[in-house]
Amino acid sequence: MRRHPRILINTPDVELWPAALLRARGNRDARILARARHVLRRKRDGRYLAADLPEGLMPLLPRWMREDGIDDALDALDAIPVHTRSGLDRVGTLPPHRLHERLEALGIDADRYAAHTGLPLIAEPDWLAFAGFDRYRRPLWLHVDAARAWHHLRAAAHRDGVVLEAVSGYRSHAYQLGIFERKQARGQRVDEILPINAAPGYSEHHSGLALDISAPGEPAAEESFEATDAFAWLTANAEGYGFRMSYPRDNPHGIVYEPWHWCYRPP
Structure with missing residues (x-):
């Protein structure tokens, strides 16, 4: 299966992370992340909302569909294949949000x-590139x-x-x-x-x-x-x-x- 480039897709309230770069926060998360392609992650506190699995979205937080900005995040998730095919040199920006x-x-x-x-x-970029890891072994995201x-x-x-x-x-x-x-x-x-x-x-x-x-x-x-x-x-x-x-x-x-x-x- 062709792997997507390791990029962070940015929306006003929710980030879409490559699942392989996230740390599991328990055994259940570990099992899900091992199979997931992307994870929807709340920006204000880093909470995992849902995982994108081959068979569909798996909730990681109750009532995740009620989260602010979830529709924008789902639209961005649907657009990832188009985004990656269209080239990774064009970076847009998000409008200031609240x-x-x-x-x-x-x-x-x-x-x-x-x-x-x-x-x-x-403004925040609408996507960021994986630039390796920082000194704390956290993913480093950059333009x-x-x-x-x-x-x-x-x-x-x-x-x-x-x-x-x-x-x-x-x-x-x-x-x-x-x-x-x-x-x-x-x-x-x-x-x-x-x-x-x-x-x-x-x-x-x-x-x-x-x-x-x-x-x-x-x-x-x-x-x-x-x-x-x-x-x-x-x-x-x-x-x-x-x-x-x-x-x-x-x-x-x-x-x-x-x-x-x-x-x-x-x-």
Whole structure:
């Protein structure tokens, strides 16, 4: 049987994952995932909704058909064969989905935030390419152009004796909102979070073009990364592969210095 390319199909509320890349959350899930082609996964919390089996859809969550956006997800599932036959170089974007509602829940005025930071609103891609695994053995999803560039960048570094590890790639608007909610639950205020995490809808990670990079033995997302051989190599070579550090010291966006955050910007 011909295997579909390993891509993540994106819809506003639900992601369609290749089942082989998901971890089973129990014996029942393991049996189902072993036979499934795709899994419908809720974006806001990662819950598995249903599995696409050769004989049809298998529920993994009660009342999954009542989930927000399920019709869009089923339409996308039906279109996968057409999508993969028509080529994997054309990447569309999703319209912002309930974004203002999410920002208002955080007390963020979108227009004022955009004017203050100079950060653009960033749409999510309608599909992403599998770019290997990050340092935690999680699937790394990137825009197809960034995935190719990351492969070449990492290989070039390896030839020079430098190991680059991906820590984080694509994040949805819903995932970014979850970062804020988890930090608020730990007692942080939104104004304390914003210099470290861009507001939902404004993170470069939404585009699938951005990567957080680290090195073996180095903690993730720490300023100490700038003292590593990996950072020195990136500084000297990354631009030749289309990657640039987005948030240097004293950047105009009000984001803290992030030597680990690099974004693919083709010429």
